[in-house]
Amino acid sequence: xxxxxxxxxxxxxxxxxxxxxxxxxxxxxxxxxxxxxxxxxxxxxxxxxxxxxxxxxxxxxxxxxxxxxxxxxxxxxxxxxxxxxxxxxxxxxxxxxxxxxxxxxxxxxxxxxxxxxxxxxxxxxxxxxxxxxxxxxxxxxxxxxxxxxxxxxxxxxxxxxxxxxxxxxxxxxxxxxxxxxxxxxxxxxxxxxxxxxxxxxxxxxxxxxxxxxxxxxxxxxxxxxxxxxxxxxxxxxxxxxxxxxxxxxxxxxxxxxxxxxxxxxxxxxxxxxxxxxxxxxxxxxxxxxxxxxxxxxxxxxxxxxxxxxxxxxxxxxxxxxxxxxxxxxxxxxxxxxxxxxxxxxxxxxxxxxxxxxxxxxxxxxxxxxx
Numbered sequence: 304x305x306x307x308x309x310x311x312x313x314x315x316x317x318x319x320x321x322x323x324x325x326x327x328x329x330x331x332x333x334x335x336x337x338x339x340x341x342x343x344x345x346x347x348x349x350x351x352x353x354x355x356x357x358x359x360x361x362x363x364x365x366x367x368x369x370x371x372x373x374x375x376x377x378x379x380x381x382x383x384x385x386x387x388x389x390x391x392x393x394x395x396x397x398x399x400x401x402x403x404x405x406x407x408x409x410x411x412x413x414x415x416x417x418x419x420x421x422x423x424x425x426x427x428x429x430x431x432x433x434x435x436x437x438x439x440x441x442x443x444x445x446x447x448x449x450x451x452x453x454x455x456x457x458x459x460x461x462x463x464x465x466x467x468x469x470x471x472x473x474x475x476x477x478x479x480x481x482x483x484x485x486x487x488x489x490x491x492x493x494x495x496x497x498x499x500x501x502x503x504x505x506x507x508x509x510x511x512x513x514x515x516x517x518x519x520x521x522x523x524x525x526x527x528x529x530x531x532x533x534x535x536x537x538x539x540x541x542x543x544x545x546x547x548x549x550x551x552x553x554x555x556x557x558x559x560x561x562x563x564x565x566x567x568x569x570x571x572x573x574x575x576x577x578x579x580x581x582x583x584x585x586x587x588x589x590x591x592x593x594x595x596x597x598x599x600x601x602x603x604x605x606x607x608x609x610x611x612x613x614x615x616x617x618x619x620x621x622x623x624x625x626x627x628x629x630x631x632x633x634x635x636x637x638x639x640x641x642x643x644x645x646x647x648x649x650x651x652x653x654x655x656x657x658x659x660x661x662x663x664x665x666x667x668x669x670x671x672x673x
Contacts, residue, residue: 309616310609310640314356314623316600317527317564319400319475321356321623324616325637328604328625329359329404329478329532333374333656339364340386341376346393347663351634353399356623359530359567360390362406362480365465367418369486371408373438374656378403378465384472391473402476402530403469405462405520409486410447410495411540413437422448426489426496426503431541436655452500455512458486463519476528479513479520482569484540487513488533491550494543506553513554517561526562530602534569535588547585552596559598566597567625570605591620609640635667644668 311323336342349358363378364370370377377383387403394401410425413435417423425447434441450458462479469477481487489495490512496503502511513531521529534542535551544550558566571586590603603621612624630636632649639646653661 308609308640309613310624311637312616314600316357316623317476317530318525319357319564321400323354323356323637324623325356325612325640326602326604326623326625327352327355327358327630327636328627329362329480330627330631331361331372331375332654332662333372334658334662335374335376336386338380338382339370339375339377340380340382341390342386343389344659344663345376345386346389347659349390349401350393350397350399351663351667352630352636353394353397354635354637355399355630356637358394358399358401359478359625360401360403360474362404362485363465364406364408366407366461368421368424369407369461370416371412371423371485372436372655373416375406378405378468378472379461384468387469387472387474391475395473400475402478402528403472403474404478404480404532405465405469406480407458407461407486409489410444411435411485412447413442414445415439415442422446424448424450424454425486426450426498429495429497431484433541449498452502455502455515458512459515459519462516463523466520466523470523476530476564477520477524478530478532478567479516480532481513481516482532482534482567483537484534484542487516488537488542491554492542492544492547493550494541494545506550509550510554510557514557517558517563521561521563527564529561529563530565530567531558531563532567532569535593536571536585537569547588551588551593555593555596559596563599565600565602565623566593567602567604568593568621570603589620590615591618594620609643631661632665634665635669638668642668 412423430446602623604625632647
């Protein structure tokens with residue numbers, strides 16, 4: 304009898320026994336309905352992918368201030384909770400598990416997306432390089448407003464309230480998004496955090512907001528139903544740190560205290576920045592490195608293939624593997640892995656915004672062989 308692939312073996316993740324180690328990564332698709340609430344179309348999309356061991360939802364802003372892209376769903380209004388109930392019911396009806404990713408984009412926004420046209424907020428008044436996606440097309444980023452120290456308890460409470468609403472909406476847990484150059488990551492990294500209060504300067508101070516948020520969310524859900532996402536080697540959204548190894552070693556050591564369901568790591572992509580000496584240290588910050596530091600379950604994400612995912616689990620570098628683009632075009636990714644079947648190619652032109660095309664119309668193996 305053939306040995307089962309590591310990706311297809313069951314695993315205990317926090318409070319849940321999962322049937323496999325294939326995770327659907329959080330994927331921004333910009334298809335929320337009126338009031339930035341999920342719709343029946345979104346429910347179909349997630350239900351199609353319910354054979355994943357775990358679905359992590361697209362990032363969802365915890366408040367109107369947390370929004371950074373058109374058409375992204377929120378988790379702060381009653382209408383949004385009702386919309387998300389459509390999604391969680393559809394996933395559960397198909398025997399799946401789904402966590403909601405909690406998001407505040409910080410400076411990666413634009414006044415046209417903010418309440419009353421206000422400036423986006425950030426740890427410090429430093430504009431990112433690049434352009435913001437708005438309803439009127441791409442526009443240069445603006446210089447954000449630095450959050451006052453007195454405002455930070457309100458940010459923490461927004462995460463707490465969003466976590467409560469996620470529970471009301473029927474999710475199985477939540478993931479705190481502290482990666483990819485968004486607000487919590489902006490506080491962590493000294494390229495974006497030039498504060499002089501208790502939330503800036505030392506690594507301990509820069510990690511303070513994330514740890515306060517984790518405390519608040521764990522207080523709502525319990526540690527076994529909460530995860531966190533980090534991107535220690537990332538440069539996306541113009542993020543940087545002078546010593547990422549020291550920073551993220553400290554952060555992960557502190558995260559051990561929570562006994563979370565998992566740590567979700569965005570790993571460096573092969574070849575990325577390989578010729579840049581200043582980035583070489585960050586490129587060592589893989590799941591293999593953090594395995595020696597983190598005591599719990601690790602989900603790894605970084606352009607994994609089926610073979611590389613099986614290898615990473617077999618080597619003990621990670622416990623589960625998150626797949627992003629492959630899940631866009633292959634709703635039955637688990638079944639395809641089981642059958643060693645070919646994969647549908649994805650269409651980048653339909654990634655962001657639109658209707659069912661490139662969203663719910665990718666064929667499954669059953670349709671292809673019918």
